[in-house]
Amino acid sequence: MKIELHGTTVNTQAVDTAVDILKNGGLIIYPTDTVYGIGCDITKKAAIERIYRVKGIEKQKPLSFVCSDIKDISKYAKISTANYRDLRRYLPGPYTFILPGTREAPKVLLSRQKTVGIRIPDHALTLAIVEALGNPIISTSVNISEQSFASDPQDFSEYYEGKVDLILDSGPTWAELSSVIDMTNDDGLMVIREGQGDISWCQV
Numbered sequence: 001m002k003i004e005l006h007g008t009t010v011n012t013q014a015v016d017t018a019v020d021i022l023k024n025g026g027l028i029i030y031p032t033d034t035v036y037g038i039g040c041d042i043t044k045k046a047a048i049e050r051i052y053r054v055k056g057i058e059k060q061k062p063l064s065f066v067c068s069d070i071k072d073i074s075k076y077a078k079i080s081t082a083n084y085r086d087l088r089r090y091l092p093g094p095y096t097f098i099l100p101g102t103r104e105a106p107k108v109l110l111s112r113q114k115t116v117g118i119r120i121p122d123h124a125l126t127l128a129i130v131e132a133l134g135n136p137i138i139s140t141s142v143n144i145s146e147q148s149f150a151s152d153p154q155d156f157s158e159y160y161e162g163k164v165d166l167i168l169d170s171g172p173t174w175a176e177l178s179s180v181i182d183m184t185n186d187d188g189l190m191v192i193r194e195g196q197g198d199i200s201w202c203q204v
Contacts, residue, residue, distance in 0.1 A: 001017075001165065001166045001167070002153075002157065002166070002167040002169055003017065003166065003167070003168055003169065004169045005031075005125070005168060005169060005170040005171075010124050010125050010128045011125070014125070014168055015125070015128050015129050015132050016132070017166060018030065018129045018166055018168065019129060019132045019133050021165045021166050022039070022040060022041045022044075022047075022129075022133055022137065023041065023133065025040070025041070025044045025046055025047045026040070026047065026164075026165035026166065027039070027040050027047060027050060027051060027054065027163075027164040027165055027166075028040070028129075028137075028164060028165065028166040028167070028168065029142055029153075029156075029160060029164050029166070029167045029168065030125070030126055030129065030137075030168045031123060031125065031126065031168060031170040031173050032066075032119075032121040032123050032126055032139070032173065033092070033093070033094050033121045033122040033123045033173075033174065033196075034094050034121070034141075034173065034174050034176060034177055034178045034195065034196050035141045035142060035143075035151050035173060035174065035175065035176070035177060036141070036142040036151065036153070036156070036173060037066075037126075037138075037139045037140060037141060037142060038051055038054065038055065038138070038140050038141075038142055038160075038164065039051075039066070039137040039138045039139060039140075040137060040138050041133060041135050041137060042065050042106060042109070042135050042136045042137060042138060043106075043135050045106070045108065047138075048063070048106070048108055048109075048138060049108075051063065051138055051140060054160075054163045054164065055140060055143075059108070060112075062109055062110065062111040062115075062116070062117065063108075063109055063117075063138050063139070063140050064096050064109075064116070064117030064118060064119055064138075064139045064140070065109060065116070065117070065118060065119070065136040065137060065138050065139050066118075066119045066120065066121060066126060066127075066130055066136055066137050066138075066139045067118055067119070067120055067130065067136045068120070068127050068130040068131040068136075069120065070084070070087055070088065070091065070120070072130075072136060073087065073099070073118050073120070075102065075104050076101065076102055076104050076105045076116055076118065076136070077099035077100060077101060077102060077105070077116050077118055078099060078100040078101075078102060079099060080183075083097075083099070083183045086183075086189075086201075086202070090197075090201075091120040092120045092121055092122035092123075092127065093120070093121075093122050093197055094121070094122065094174070094176075094178045094179065094195065094196040094197040095119070095178055095179050095180075095181055095197050096117045096118070096119050096139075096178045096179070096180045096181070096193075097117070097118050097119075097180075097181050097183055098115050098116070098117050098180065098181065098182040098183060098184055098192065099115060099116060099118060099183050099184065100114065100115055100116075100184055101114050101115055101116040109138075113184070115182075115184055117139075117180070118136075119139050119178065121139075121178075125168065125170065141177060142156055142160070143156075151172055151173045151174060151175040152171075152172040152173075153167060153169040153171070153172075157169070174196055176195050176196040177193065177195040177196065178193075178195050178196060178197065179191065179193060179194055179195040179196060179197045179199050180192040180193040180195070181199070181202055189202035
């Protein structure tokens, strides 16, 4: 199924459809403030495993997930006072933050270092879906090759037809991935990947 979206107003029908699919263990492709993402309900283990198959990636590679606000983050990750200030300042935004995981974080999403990657994208539709669902959703970039990340549904819709249950098409998005910031080091912040978004504030 594909829903074409127009303008920046949140389409409540699209939100309801996405949430229904996610609650039933389905996969969706959705726009973010960077590239498109493939997502499922964080509580649906079979759906998470399906994402690994669709993406063709090893299960050892941890997936990040989207929360609707910082309160949600605190359920799945440990946040120091200093990190909390930075999160408040730069989220929502085009960043993925690496934080120590809590016991609430699904084991499949934990790295070997027991960390999690968390996003709050600056995209009203994505956040509306997460809030309506009541759970975070997986955030892994849509790509049709290891080198090519998808920012235009015209480039990937045919490829993913039959592999996911819903594509939310809002037209081309940014073609650059999020910047990844590691907040687990006591010596300061570490830029793991420079992507979209200013990173000058976290340089040490």
